[in-house]
Amino acid sequence: MAAVQRWTGLEARALRLALRMSVRSFACHLGIGIRTISKWEKLLAATEPRQDTQAILDTALARADAATHLRFEAFLSEADRVPSAVRVRRGASRGSLAWEYESWTDDLDRAAVALSRQDFGFVDSLIRRWLGRFKPTALDERGLYLFARSTALLGDLRRDQGAVLGPLSAQPAYASARSLFGQLDIPRRVAQIDLSLAVVAEMSGRLESAARRYESLAVDDRLSHRDRARARLWVGTALSKVGNHSYASRVMLAATREFEELAEPEDWSVAHQKLALAHRGAGDLTNALHFIGVARRTATTDSPMQRVRLETAYGHILLSDPATRDDGLAILDKAAGLAGQFGLSHQLASIEGIRAMREKVV
Known part of the structure; x- marks a missing residue:
């Protein structure tokens, strides 16, 4: 079984990775503050935990199972290929890069979760930490993959914030990610970026172009069955927006x-939410209310964005009937408040467009 004579941040990080824990869960596991763990992760062999903390780490390692010990030894063996003095001084050495890649992967996983909650500021800080740290030309294949994934996530961030036009919008970020995934020869990732670019085209008002892209991707074998089904759904979304509701x-x-x-x-x-809007567009409010009712009863996410979209659709449908117009306006007001709270500018613009359209009709 593995044993450590003297713990440094390097060995502590190896133990965290061997236990397959995030920084936060490792801190809870040891009963130590997250800032302390983060310090170890940053300084590695250049820092040593206090004497009482050394004992805590000894206990955590002793209680780990055999598989964890094997992973722990493997991580240390990999790190030891590079002398410690070089490892501390040079962030670009191979052993050091392996550690950095683990942190990068952790941060991307955290960013994806935060993005689903529309915590845009946190996501932006995590992504920029890594995109500002490396140049694609200086990275090996694994690093280039992480860079491409980070760039794609930056596109998701800008898309969800409603930034679809201009040099700092989702489109150039996606285009950069697509180029990198193409360079790495990962067709599935390239196709997923193509799907995201079609979404951007739809959001920017290029509905017929978006529909054509969706139709092509709906039968694209590079995509998973689920992604092809989503492309088919979005074909309908784009067509409904140009009035082809049936x-x-x-x-x-x-x-x-x-x-x-x-x-x-x-x-x-x-x-079902999309179906409801298509029936509303066709003037079939009975089916529109049926489908939006199903969508509201079966929604499985607490994402602020999805709540805004769902309530915006519901408000739009109610607004179409003079008898429920006031209820529709009240629901749209609540949706706008939530959109404003989380910085969902595209959804806010959609709500304002619905209001303006109804005012013209009235």
Whole structure:
């Protein structure tokens, strides 16, 4: 079994990785502050835990199972290929890069979770920490993959913030990520970026172009079955926006059945929301209310963005009937408040557009 004569930040990090824990969970596991763990991760062999903390780490290692010990020894062996003095001085040495890549991966996982909660400031800080640290030309294949993934996530961030036009929008970030994934020869990732670029085209008002891209991707074998079903659903979304509600409804209904077969409850619920809007556009408020009711009852996410989208759709439908107009306005007001709270500018603009359209009608 592995044993450590004297713990430094390097060995502590190796133990965290061997236990397959995040920085936060490792801190809880040891009963030590997160800032202390972060200091170890930053300084590695250049810092030593206090004497009482050395004993805590000894205990944590002793209680670990055999598989964890094997991983711990493997991580230390990899780090020891580079002399400690060089490891501390040079962030670009191979052993040091291996450690940095683990932190980078952890941060990207944290950023993805934060993005689902629309914590945009935190996501931006995590992504920029790494994109500002490396140049793609100086990275090996694994580092280039992480850089591409970070750039794609930056596109997701800008898209969700509503930035779809200009040099600091989602489109150039996605284009950069697509180029990197193409360089790495990862067709599935390239196709996923193509799907994101189609979403950006739809958000920027290029609806017919977006519909054509979605149609192509709906039968693209590079994508998973779920992503192809989502592309089919979004074909309907784009077509509904240009007034082709009947065909859009048929396409969306087919996608809904696919989500049911795939056991994807979140996508299935969102598909009902889209179906409701297509029926509203066609003037069929009975079916619109039916489908939006299903979507509201079966929503499986607490994401602020999805709550705003769902309530905006519901308010839009209610606003279409003079008898429920006041209720629709009240729901849109609540949706706008939530969108403003989380910085969802695209959703705010959509709500304002719905209000303006109804005022013209009235």
